[in-house]
Amino acid sequence: MGELSNKFIDDSKKKSFDLSHRSRIAFNMGRYDTAVAAGMKQYADIELARQRAALLKNKVINNLDKYLIEFTKAFEGRGGQIIWAQNANEAVREILKIVAASGAKLVVKSKSMITEEIVLNSNLEKRGIEVIETDLGEYIVQVAGEKPYHIVTPAMHKSKEDIAELFHEKFGTPKEATPEEITRFVREKLRVKFRDAGIGITGCNFLVADTGSVCITENEGNAFLSFSVPKIHIAITGIEKIIPSLADLDLFWPLLATFGTGQKVTVYNSIISGPRRANETSGPESMYLVLLDNGRTSLMKQEKQRTALSCIRCGACLNACPVYRNVGGYTYNTTYSGPIGAVITPHMKSMADFGHLSFASSLCGKCSDVCPVKIPLHDLLLYNRNDFVKAGHSKTTEKWVVSGMKSILGKRKRIDFFGAGNKNMFMRMFMKKYWGDKRTLPRFAKKSFREMWLERES
Numbered sequence: 491m492g493e494l495s496n497k498f499i500d501d502s503k504k505k506s507f508d509l510s511h512r513s514r515i516a517f518n519m520g521r522y523d524t525a526v527a528a529g530m531k532q533y534a535d536i537e538l539a540r541q542r543a544a545l546l547k548n549k550v551i552n553n554l555d556k557y558l559i560e561f562t563k564a565f566e567g568r569g570g571q572i573i574w575a576q577n578a579n580e581a582v583r584e585i586l587k588i589v590a591a592s593g594a595k596l597v598v599k600s601k602s603m604i605t606e607e608i609v610l611n612s613n614l615e616k617r618g619i620e621v622i623e624t625d626l627g628e629y630i631v632q633v634a635g636e637k638p639y640h641i642v643t644p645a646m647h648k649s650k651e652d653i654a655e656l657f658h659e660k661f662g663t664p665k666e667a668t669p670e671e672i673t674r675f676v677r678e679k680l681r682v683k684f685r686d687a688g689i690g691i692t693g694c695n696f697l698v699a700d701t702g703s704v705c706i707t708e709n710e711g712n713a714f715l716s717f718s719v720p721k722i723h724i725a726i727t728g729i730e731k732i733i734p735s736l737a738d739l740d741l742f743w744p745l746l747a748t749f750g751t752g753q754k755v756t757v758y759n760s761i762i763s764g765p766r767r768a769n770e771t772s773g774p775e776s777m778y779l780v781l782l783d784n785g786r787t788s789l790m791k792q793e794k795q796r797t798a799l800s801c802i803r804c805g806a807c808l809n810a811c812p813v814y815r816n817v818g819g820y821t822y823n824t825t826y827s828g829p830i831g832a833v834i835t836p837h838m839k840s841m842a843d844f845g846h847l848s849f850a851s852s853l854c855g856k857c858s859d860v861c862p863v864k865i866p867l868h869d870l871l872l873y874n875r876n877d878f879v880k881a882g883h884s885k886t887t888e889k890w891v892v893s894g895m896k897s898i899l900g901k902r903k904r905i906d907f908f909g910a911g912n913k914n915m916f917m918r919m920f921m922k923k924y925w926g927d928k929r930t931l932p933r934f935a936k937k938s939f940r941e942m943w944l945e946r947e948s
Contacts, residue, residue, distance in 0.1 A: 492843060494843050498822070501820070502817040505817050506816045511647065514646075514647060514649050515818065522809050523809075525751060525752025526749065526752040529747070529749075530748060540861075543862060543863045543864075544863045544864035546738060547733075547802075547863050551790070551800060554729065554730065554790070557734065561699045562702075563702070564703075565763075567702065569764040570764040570777045570778070571777065571778045573778055573779070574781050575780055577785075578609065578782075582608055585780065586617065589617075592688050592689060594619070594687070594720075594722070595619060595688065596619070596620045596622070596683065597622070597689045597690070598624050598680075598684055598689075598690050598715075598716045599611075599628075599690075600625060600690075600691070600692045600693065601625035601693065601708070601712075603641055603803065603826070606825050610691070625713075626645075626673060626712075627646075628645075631644050631645050633660050634648075639819040640808060640819050641803055641826065641827075642751065642804065647818060653669075653672060654668075654672065661675070687716075687719070687720045688721060688722065689720050689723075689724060690717045690723050690774070691723075691724045691725075691726065692726075693725070694725050694726070694727035694731055695707045695731070695802070696733050697731050697733070699732050699733065699734050701763060704725050704727075704761075704763075704779060705762070706725075707759050708759075708760075709753075717762060717773075717774060717777075723762075723777045725778070726779075726782060727779070728784070728786055729786055730786055739761075742802065743756070745802070745804075745862040746802050746804050746862070749805075749860065749862040785837060789838055792873075794873045795837060797865055797870070798870055800865055805828075807828050807860060811828050811851075812852055813850050814828040817850070822835075822850075824844060828857075829868075831847065833848070833867060833874060835847060836874055836878070841877060841878055845878035846878075848871045851868065851871050853871065891920065906938070913934040
């Protein structure tokens with residue numbers, strides 16, 4: 491068993507029995523569940539919307555080269571500049587070149603998981619660049635020196651009292667400050683940063699192939715200020731974020747809002763088609779788009795798991811997952827946690843290091859049920875497990891146990907030879923450790939079903 495796998499198990503044990511953590515997550519998840527149930531009411535046929543979205547995204551994934559060429563032509567035709575990055579190092583290197591050439595010393599960022607994926611903030615800070623997260627949740631975890639806990643709600647693990655205490659320690663605000671007071675404080679602090687920043691960095695929710703547009707959805711307006719006020723806008727996204735047409739936003743934006751936060755549509759939705767033009771009075775003078783692979787083509791090679799690239803990062807599968815609800819986001823030790831993270835991370839990073847995540851699932855199927863683009867996540871987790879075992883990453887003891895069980899269960903006589911007493915002894919000797927010290931080891935009945943059946947028929 492690898493180091494990361496052992497760490498996952500140890501961290502899971504600690505977090506699962508952290509009652510204050512469970513209380514906070516249960517409270518926040520409860521509010522999410524209520525909001526989503528209300529948001530669903532805007533649909534006359536939610537399954538039809540999900541099916542259409544799934545078909546469109548699968549069409550894009552299966553014809554990604556065609557759509558990327560179409561998007562590139564349209565985006566560059568409007569004055570945008572594209573940077574193709576094969577991995578995180580290339581993406582960071584190219585962004586640092588832009589920052590160095592601009593002479594900027596302050597960068598404002600809107601919420602972006604892909605910048606977490608390439609560890610952008612620390613790379614900028616190492617070179618003396620001040621980086622400010624402008625999404626409130628992201629700003630909170632940045633102040634705390636932490637990473638996002640959740641794809642959509644980065645500070646989900648903190649209560650309002652935790653945040654008030656944090657801001658009191660860092661900024662001297664009152665310990666009893668309300669959420670409204672903290673929000674007002676952050677707003678005033680960030681306004682100056684927006685004004686003084688030389689570069690704004692954003693992620694991207696969708697790339698529109700036919701118009702060459704970058705689409706960003708948000709609830710606070712900070713992303714709009716991040717790309718519209720600074721002279722240079724750098725957007726970063728994965729190569730899979732394409733949708734075919736501008737008209738498709740009518741389908742995808744409400745789905746993302748409903749499954750992500752329970753809203754009918756998010757508050758601010760921006761469509762950016764290149765830098766400011768001669769006849770426009772606002773917007774950046776230059777716009778760069780970093781299109782990142784970073785293991786995505788490796789995932790594309792998987793006949794089954796490639797459908798996970800359809801993900802629109804709504805976070806619904808995390809919220810539904812009983813494992814995530816108990817062990818929390820940090821336990822996964824990767825950028826993308828929960829069921830979607832367990833599916834994609836082993837292929838984007840390393841099956842040897844992260845394959846264990848695919849086993850951290852009850853396979854209840856709730857993640858698949860709530861996915862707005864109908865990704866069969868619980869099936870993909872099984873395919874990952876199969877790949878993990880075939881690659882030889884499973885433990886030797888597990889191989890012995892499985893081999894032994896196959897031998898016994900393959901013959902009726904062998905099954906009958908091991909009576910209830912032997913079976914229970916075997917469980918105590920070999921399975922107790924794997925069953926865990928928090929669960930009671932099951933006991934076999936004195937008589938098997940076959941024995942009782944034969945007695946009845948005799």
